[in-house]
Amino acid sequence: MSTRFLHTADWQLGKPFARVSDPEKRMALQRERVAVIDRIGLAARESKAEFIVVAGDLFDSPTPSKNTVAAACGAIGKLECPVLVIPGNHDHAGPGTLWEQPFFLHERESLAPNLQVLLKRAPVEVDTAWIFPCPLLRRAEAADPTAWLRALPDGPWLSSTKPRIVLAHGATEQFGTRLDEEDESSATNLLDLSRLPGSVFDYVALGDWHGTYEAGPNAWYSGTPELDRFPKGGDYNPGKVLMVEVARGQTPIVNEILTRRFGWHELSFDFSGDAAFDVLRDTLEKTCGGRVGEDLMRLTLKGALGVETKGKLQALVESLGARLLRLDIEDSVRIAPTADEVRELAERPDPVTARVASRLMEMAAAQGEEAAVAQAALCELYSACHAH
């Protein structure tokens, strides 16, 4: 017997996107995490999936708000197949967490009867497969959550011809070098797949790593269906779900289906002179085009600009900040007045202003906060000279 199902994970519903200061933009990002469920449903329908497995971190927190729970249950309820879920490190099944909250139980009951939360480490049979869930019962499990699979109790699954699917959440290798500040990967929840009994399981559906990634023979991370962070490197492959076709004892067929909507961009720019400003403007145009409210960007700016061009940059950044859902900017561009600016400031007929400007240029050439203050002062002086 073979089965066809969708493997997804790390929906992280209710993720606050706290770094987005604008509440509307934040709301848009949060809403999109629910909206992607509809796209997953479409994929499931089109690929005739018999069920959907969510390998952990359905919610962003073990105590999501009622709104999030209601929205999640509503969206899941619209899916036309069973949805099997295990808790991950974000929404672990520790004491007092949502899985035992009456509100969640009620919402699931009334909105998403197709949602099946697997809180026990025991084989579960569905129509066309056996599921071996490895839920996380606390945020950081000291023991390998898949350890129970190494010495399985006898049961009807033994004689079944249905494919056997492991559902687990955690790191299969140290992603330490690939972590960034926004990562909250369950690096402590280590899964040692090499110790799983050979050929017992047909597919291992993993969650936690947000890019699609083949973690071992028949073992895949689906990644998150909608990005929630800036991608890391070229092999980071997020924004998809996996359509898996598997039969007992057969190598599974795995296909990626794109589900993401928002663009997450990372850009770094080093100004070598005022002329480079136009290059930056063109690059940004290419990256985000005329889109508004659909992209997020991490922008690193370095180098030096003249006082006036720095002002233009400031204006550009302000415009960009308005258009983007989120702009993380690291602006270490120094102000280095151009020759014209130097002339205009330090060689003007106003003796005090000229002396002040010279002094500021000296100070601005140094390093540290004092220099930064001096650069800001130069800008102020420049605009004051132009205003009067």
Add this chain to the structure above:
Amino acid sequence: MRILSVTVRNYRVHRELTVNFKGPLTLIGGPNESGKSTLVEALHRAFFLRARTTGETQKSMISTCWNGAPEVTVQFEAAGTEYALTKRFSGATGTTRLAKAAGGNWAGEEAEAEIAALLKVESIGKGRGLSERVSQQWLHLWAWQGDGVRNPTEYATEQKDDLVKRLQDSGGGVLQSALDARISQQFAQESAAIFTQAGNPKAGSELEKAEEELAQAVENDRRAAERLNKLQEEANNFEQAAQDIARLTHELRGLDEQKAALQAKLTEVEQLRGVESDQARDLTTAESKHSTLKQHESAIGNARQSLATLRAALEPKSEQVKSLTASSEAAHKSATEAGRRLDEAAEKTRLCRVRRDLASACVRRDEREAALKELLARESQVLSQSTLLERLNTELASVPDVTIAKLGKLEGLETELRGCEAGLRAMAAGIEITAGTVTVRMGDQVLSPGELHVITENTELTIGEQCRLKISPGGGTALQDARAKVQQLRSELQNQLDAIGLRSVAAARDAVARRKELLGDIRKAKGSLETLKADELPNDLAKAKADAAAATAEMERRAGQLPGTVIPDEPDRAFWLTSEDRALDVAEREEKEAKHLRDTAAQALKSADAELQAYRTEVNEQERAMERVSAQIELLVTTHGQDAARALALSEAAQADQFAAAALNGTRAKLTALQPDLLKTDHVRLNRALEQTADAKRDAEKRRFLAEAALRLDGSENPQEARALAAARLRSVEKLHAGARRKAEAIRLLDRLYREQQQALADEFTQPLAERISAYLRCLFGPGARAVMTFSPDGFTELKLIRPTEGLGGGDFDTLSGGAKEQVAAAVRLALAEILAPAHDNCLPVVLDDAFAYSDPDRVQILQRMLDLAASRGLQLIILTCNPSDYAALGAQQITLRPELPQTAPASSPSNGAAQQGPTAPQNEEPGADLPSGQDELEASVPHSALVTREQRDQFVACLAQVGGKASNAALRERLGWGEDAYRTVKEDLVAAGQVLRGKGHGGSVILP
């Protein structure tokens, strides 16, 4: 610009006075009230007061002494040529004439305008306070009397624009541009809007808002983190509690198992204790039986042993008894023998003693007989002595009892009587009938021949019958007395003799001798009787007789005891006694020895008998003991059986005992191995541990429950999200704050830099002025002295004198002494004049009217250097002083004014002006100087201080006090309702007296100190 000469006419005290200024230095001297200040005022007004000025100002110039409008003519050089200026101050009809040497005349307003242009001043106009305003003109060059201590920054600021121009021309710094000023003001305002004076963010500023937001974000983040941590903590608590429960459950199970094992052991111990008890009882029984048998055996053995011992001990003692019996018998024999010998010795002794007693009795009888004989002899002696004594006593009794003392007395009386009779005879007449036949009688006494009679009194002698003869001895009454005395003595002697019974003293003397002799014999006889013991004799004799008889009887009795004994003759008896005594001694010694031997033998016998007896008793006792023991043995054997039977029983009992002990030891070893005591404490310990563990488990369950309750959220909050939002908010606010802070700091930096650079510029700008002032100050205060003048675009704000001795701080002008103020102010005036001079043909006049009033003469000497330096730098100096001699070393052109009275009395009203009036005469003392015409010296007008009444002063001060102690001159004058001159006169008087101070301000002001 240089003043060449001035002529004053009808100007207060001056009728006409001309002063020519010949060199750069002019010293105008003169006593008080000689019109020095009036002269320079007239000069000043010629330049700056419009001729058509009316009112108080004009009136104040009019002379009370001289008729005619006040008029001043000044000749001066300006703009490269000479001018002559004449002003006639006759009120509305006043005239101004200006003539230029190079050609050109101006009059009226034109002339006024031309002068203003030449002097580069603006017209002062008209109206109120004119006088005050006019006096402010050229104040930087003109030190009015009493103005010397005024702070120069005031009038220096007035000249700011000119100074700026001059300073910039002379290569000083440049001043900020208008744009500089606007921008610096903009930043100053912006900075002031952001920061407080103390440098903290100002309320309402962007920075302050950002800081508040930051603080709030920090607080929110902290709270969110706290909440999350709390939840995490509860999760940890839950986890910990769950772990604890698992661990404790496991421990409880282990403890239960231990307790069960312990219980089993305790049961075993209990059983073993029962067995042990039984076995112990068995052992006791066996031991007891064994012990009894052993005791029996031991008793029999002991008895037998005792018997053997007794027997062994008895044997030598029996032998001893035999030997002792023999010894006793021998001793008995010896004792008997010794007794016999003693008896013999005793008998011998007795015989000896009898014999010796006999001898002794014989001797004693002899001795008694001898004694008796001696006594009888004594008896006869006593008898003869007694007879003698008796006779002597009888004789003594017949002799008169005259004692030697009595005899002495009698002899004394007799001697005295003889003496007295001799004396009587000497006086008396002796009558002796040598022969006669006729009876001669004397009295009744018939005198016989050969008898001498002494007549001591008138005595009548009858011789025969017919003759009577009266004899009267001489001597009168002495004879009488002597005769009486003799009579008395004789009578006394006679009486004494009569008492004794003797006739004469000789007889008495004999009696005494006889008595003495008799008494000697009596004593002798008595002595012999005493020697003979006459008293004891009768007894002695009787006793001796009895003794002799007894001794004889004794002798005879003893002789009877020894019949046959030959008693030696009496003389040999003593010898016999001696030999008998010796024989007795020998016999007694022998008896003593015999007795000793007998006693020794008896003692030996006694001890031998005693020992024998003791041994015998002992032997008897032992024999009895042996009998008893034998009986005992017999009884024991009868009771406990014969030896063989007993040995079997004993062996069996020993074996039983051994078996019982082994069994018991085995049981005890098992018990020991189980350590029952430890088991007991183990039991207690385990129970305790169980209890504690159960408590701990209950506690852990409670903790788990509590943690679970705390963790159970209802979905209405999401602490993770809240924390993430708070942290993100904090980061964003931090960024905003950093931006705001940086911008604020930038503004502050700009403000600071602008101020610094403005100041630097101002300092550079004032440098030439400061250098010039310093050059003058060095003349006064030494090489290190310098001036610091602070300049801001608004003008000069601060002047400091820095003297080398004062260190860096320097003295602010207002803190200087009056003298130093004057000197510094003068230096500043000179420096200002020097800076400004290039616009005036490199020369400007500086007028110093009594400008060094506070300076001591020494300092005045020194400051002449400064004045000379100014002159050498091209300035024209006009110095007015009432002590010209102080300036002797200046080398100045010197002019002396002398006060001169008008030839007529001063008119009490101005209308009285017809009299001939002479001018105040300048005394030009410079050699070769032109002497002005009209040399008559005039007395100056009444000193203005004399014109100030006490009421005026009081009114001035009271009015100033009423308006708060400070008022502008114009306002105060108006309030007082005084004319300008009157006000000024009183004011100057009070200023000079120190009762009011000069203040600043347009038109000047006054302040109460």
